[in-house]
Amino acid sequence: MVKYVLLIAFLIFSSCDYLPQKPEMEDGNYSINIIAKYADISSGDTLLVDSASVYLSSYDFDIPEISGITDDSGQVVFTNLITTEYNVSVKGIVKRPFINNPDSLINLSVLGYGNVIPGVSEGVDTIYTISSGAEPGLKINELYTVGSPNNFFYFFDQYIELYNSADETKYLDGMIFCRMSYGLCCVTYIFQFPGEPLIGREYPVEPGEFVILAGDAMNHITLESGTIKLPGSVDLSEADWEFKNSKDYGDWDNPDVPNIDNIEVGHTRDFLISLTSDVVLLADGSDLNYLDGIDVESVVDCVEYSSSSTHTKDIETSVDQGYGGIGLSKYSGQSLERIEPGFDSNNSTYDFEIIEAPTLWYHHE
């Protein structure tokens, strides 16, 4: 009897392994298969984009960007990858008939973005590209919000850069610039350009022009007559516009710089936005009733940004499908700028990238 008890006990013990199951697949064997396509809205054709540069990058690991070139079938395969989510960007050229002369072809630059997630994306991932400069017009091109390196919490050198990506002059007359929270319904700050909305012609922005909107239009590199220096900051003394709340009597006002003034009753603070997470919006000024939010039809451009990859989306996806700025660090001197001047796919996750220093009146290389 004892023999059998011991035998059974031995068999139970020797067969037991209570550790969680060891994964069968080893890392480093992940493959991604990308097809780049371009959907021409005017003709309804869907084209394969060959010889396009495809780049893979990861937020999770510090690994170099991986690149490949699509073949004649618009396809590129990446193998032996670390298993993680990849951001995919595609840059290529498609030949399309010129609109005024269908017999001649022009080279159209196209860009595309997407995400490939292991276990979610199966087989081939298709990236649809769009031509750059889609939805041309006035764009929020750059946001400098985090402040320069300093140890006294100085971030008053914030500015926003606009860019006109259209082929025609646009006008800032009567436009509004807002800080939003939780959606189009909720306006935190609302400041307005002078002039008549929609019909004013006093404040033009030419095609390809950059316009700087400064929080305080002063030289932030040298403060208090030179006693404090912030070499990583910016000189905004020649900004094109300055946010100035006429009800904030202590707010800096550069007399040589025209003002964008507050129109919210009872608001007495300057236009300051969060260093690493906020929503800013440019609207045409046709809807000035901020109490019930901003009409989506009046929105010219909207950008949401956050430094955290786990940020909960605020603004409606109809005005911005994502949010840019993941990885922004406070008081680092970093800035957030579109990948190309005025490039707008209505998704700030892909439209914007972090640059190491602000670029006033020009676009980074």
Add this chain to the structure above:
Amino acid sequence: MDSMIKISRKYFSLLFLLSFITLPLFAYNSTLIEKYEIDKNENVQPGLYSNIMNPAFYSFIGVEDNSIYKVSYLNEDRAFYRLYDAKSLNSNNISFSALKNLDSKSLLIASIYFSDSYYNDVYNSLEKDHYNTYYAFTDTTTGSFHYSGPQIAFTYSRNMLKYLYWGTDLHYGIETGLKDVYTQSESIFTNTDISTGFGLTNKDKTLFIGSFLRYISYQGKYESVKEYHDAITLMYFGYHLFGWENPGSTVTKSEYIDGINFGVNFYKKSLIFQDLNLLFSYIDGEQYSVIKAGSSSKPITRGATAIREKSFLFALDYSPEESRFSHSFVYEYSTKSDWAKSGLYDVLILENEESSQTFSLDESVKLGEKLKLRAATLQNVKSLDYKEYNFVFSNKVDLYSQITLMEIQYKLNALIELKAGFQLSSEELDYHWNSTKKNGLQYLLGVERLSPWGIIGINLKAEKQTFDAVSGNNKVYFTELYLR
């Protein structure tokens, strides 16, 4: 006699059945728990208790009431070290341990230990032992750490029935750490360790067959905070690949470990002839840990690790009281198999296989009433096979190490005893080092004096470590004052 055998068999099989039936088996591997020391008969091999790890064994072996108070100081000054090691280390420790026989059948051991350590000039790493984890948390600054905390331990061991022993062991420790510069990471570690064991003996108490089960739970939490700008930290996945954590006001890392050991022991006194003692010990265990990092409100699972360890030990000791000579021999074979997986996807990021064989021999001879000489040696061969899949790295190597000790004990008079000795060591190093071998020369000096309060003793150790193909050497100084 037949009935005795039947009873023994009954308890034996019951013991084995209980041991096997239970439960998930995990290995124990903690840097927190320090094994408390019991003042033992000098002829009993010091490592015996820790090798057995069965609390029932204490009431079987029988130890007289004793207590020991100890204060010690350790200083290490390193000219050469691994990238994420401290440049120097200072540690102050104070402990108290007491063993009390409650009656003829049971005993209680209580210990308290307090440690206060400084790890100076650590490059980037926020870990207390960077090379003991596959998911190391680091930042971008070099700083010094202050660790301190108490540990308590209780052991109760009892002769339950004529042939049955039972014991239980409880350890609890807590330790906090703080970095002196940005990101000023704060850490807190807690460790709970509970074991219970049984043992059976024979009529003349020369045999002990035992089994024990031990559960450990460990939690470690690190919190890095901003200074003027966001805390910037990194997490390593293995020893090569890392990822930047999202900068934030607070970035945290948490590690949760659960593990269980199971072991069986066989101890026989006077095996073939008087005073020849034999020990077999087999210990098996598994351990699983989960690592999370990121914001304190929404941490993300970064990975998980599992370790399976087995150890087989064979020891022979021959130390008759009336003899001038004392001999002991130990052989240990152990294996360790561990792996780590990705936190988000079911893939293996690395695995490691180790095996180790250790031989040790300890010889003592008394020359007259006053002089005793001791010589001991330990030889170890460790085989490592480490593979990372997320970085394409592998390292397969056999490493050899040895320690040789020579010691003299001299009774100056009825009150005072002196001790002096030296120790030579060499150790082949793994790929984390920029050298292939470390050599050590340690000197030891000790004095004990009988006093009205007990035996007061002081030990001083000084060691110099040199490394192949590297200039400069490391110095280690250890001072210990005790009363027992």
